[in-house]
Amino acid sequence: MTYLAKPRLHHPTLAKNRVGYTRRDYEGKISTLCAGCGHDSISAAIIQACWELDIEPHRVAKLSGIGCSSKTPDYFLGNSHGFNTVHGRMPSVLTGANLANRELIYLGVSGDGDSASIGLGQFAHVLRRGVNMTYIVENNGVYGLTKGQFSATADKGSKSKRGQANNDTPIDLASLALVMGATFIGRSFSGDKAQLVPLIRAAIAHPGAAVIDVVSPCVAFNNHSGSTKSYDYVREHNEAVNRLDFFPQRDEITTEYGEGEVIDVRQHDGSILRLRKLHAEYDPGDRVRAMAYVQEHAARGEVVTGLLYVDNDACDLHEQINSVEQPLNTLTAAELCPGSAVLEKINASLR
Numbered sequence: 164m165t166y167l168a169k170p171r172l173h174h175p176t177l178a179k180n181r182v183g184y185t186r187r188d189y190e191g192k193i194s195t196l197c198a199g200c201g202h203d204s205i206s207a208a209i210i211q212a213c214w215e216l217d218i219e220p221h222r223v224a225k226l227s228g229i230g231c232s233s234k235t236p237d238y239f240l241g242n243s244h245g246f247n248t249v250h251g252r253m254p255s256v257l258t259g260a261n262l263a264n265r266e267l268i269y270l271g272v273s274g275d276g277d278s279a280s281i282g283l284g285q286f287a288h289v290l291r292r293g294v295n296m297t298y299i300v301e302n303n304g305v306y307g308l309t310k311g312q313f314s315a316t317a318d319k320g321s322k323s324k325r326g327q328a329n330n331d332t333p334i335d336l337a338s339l340a341l342v343m344g345a346t347f348i349g350r351s352f353s354g355d356k357a358q359l360v361p362l363i364r365a366a367i368a369h370p371g372a373a374v375i376d377v378v379s380p381c382v383a384f385n386n387h388s389g390s391t392k393s394y395d396y397v398r399e400h401n402e403a404v405n406r407l408d409f410f411p412q413r414d415e416i417t418t419e420y421g422e423g424e425v426i427d428v429r430q431h432d433g434s435i436l437r438l439r440k441l442h443a444e445y446d447p448g449d450r451v452r453a454m455a456y457v458q459e460h461a462a463r464g465e466v467v468t469g470l471l472y473v474d475n476d477a478c479d480l481h482e483q484i485n486s487v488e489q490p491l492n493t494l495t496a497a498e499l500c501p502g503s504a505v506l507e508k509i510n511a512s513l514r
């Protein structure tokens with residue numbers, strides 16, 4: 164219950180990261196979600212990833228829409244900036260915040276209803292604009308908060324709790340992200356923390372639009388047989404194409420692997436994505452083949468997970484529009500409004 168405050172005292176022996184915080188310093192309020200909801204496991208993975216990355220909580224801005232998934236930012240990073248926006252509108256608010264201050268780390272949290280129905284246009288545009296953020300979709304195939312109606316990501320033929328079949332073609336958000344030009348695309352499962360935490364770490368470090376579609380079972384409305392978003396179904400049909408580990412620039416890589424077992428992809432900032440291939444032919448650098456691969460496997464009822472695509476030359480919206488580097492709130496009035504003479508000159512150049 165949110166009115167039950169978590170004890171603020173920490174055991175003195177709790178491990179601290181390089182910026183002096185314990186893992187508990189990245190927690191939020193006590194979750195009010197149903198016990199066993201996949202979304203709580205994703206919150207735990209976000210907490211773990213931010214703690215491991217030594218991020219100072221006040222440098223993070225977490226934004227969400229409406230839904231059980233969009234409530235979760237209340238349950239992690241209690242000392243970060245937060246904005247619970249309107250249903251499906253998180254991407255445009257995040258874009259505005261990012262344009263005003265590029266120094267924060269932007270974390271967008273959404274649901275399949277929030278992103279694939281009312282917010283579908285916003286989802287598409289924030290990706291094609293290359294806004295530097297980590298966009299996590301907590302995908303359970305239903306509108307959990309409003310009692311379990313099929314969402315647009317529900318698979319054709321999958322059954323509701325009452326046995327009714329879904330006749331609509333599903334929207335695959337990872338495939339859509341590939342088409343819309345996102346430069347980091349992952350898919351994971353809330354029940355697979357070992358896969359999810361490194362994906363979140365790498366997505367946060369990625370200097371462009373990063374999306375992770377996380378299948379996150381709704382235990383109240385979509386965890387029965389006949390559902391393709393249940394714990395059992397995803398465990399049985401999970402086709403992981405690779406296993407990712409992420410090493411920030413400062414970390415020394417100590418684990419040894421035999422030749423050919425892993426590929427290391429060095430990023431511009433010196434960090435390393437270490438990929439252990441589970442499917443030899445899968446190349447996360449090939450956007451077009453990734454689309455075909457994901458679709459072919461979806462047609463067989465398989466859920467392809469892992470790092471699906473990464474563009475190592477990604478650039479973000481600020482680079483494309485050549486915007487000012489300083490946060491807007493640090494500029495003077497004269498810099499923000501250079502006066503009528505300058506406006507006159509701009510207008511004249513457009514005539």
Ligand SMILES: Cc1ncc(C[n+]2csc(CCOP(=O)(O)OP(=O)(O)O)c2C)c(N)n1
Nearest residue numbers: 230231232250274275276277305306307308
């Ligand atoms: C403008 C508007 N339309 C409809 C609603 C009702 N509504 C609240 S949450 C929701 C869907 C949430 O589904 P999803 O994003 O998948 O989140 P989940 O609860 O499944 O995590 C809807 C339709 C709303 N709050 N605002």
Ligand code: SF4
Nearest residue numbers: 197200231307381382
């Ligand atoms: S209704 Fe579903 S999505 Fe919402 S908290 Fe419960 S299990 Fe999670």
Ligand SMILES: [Mg+2]
Nearest residue numbers: 274275303305
């Ligand atoms: Mg949902």
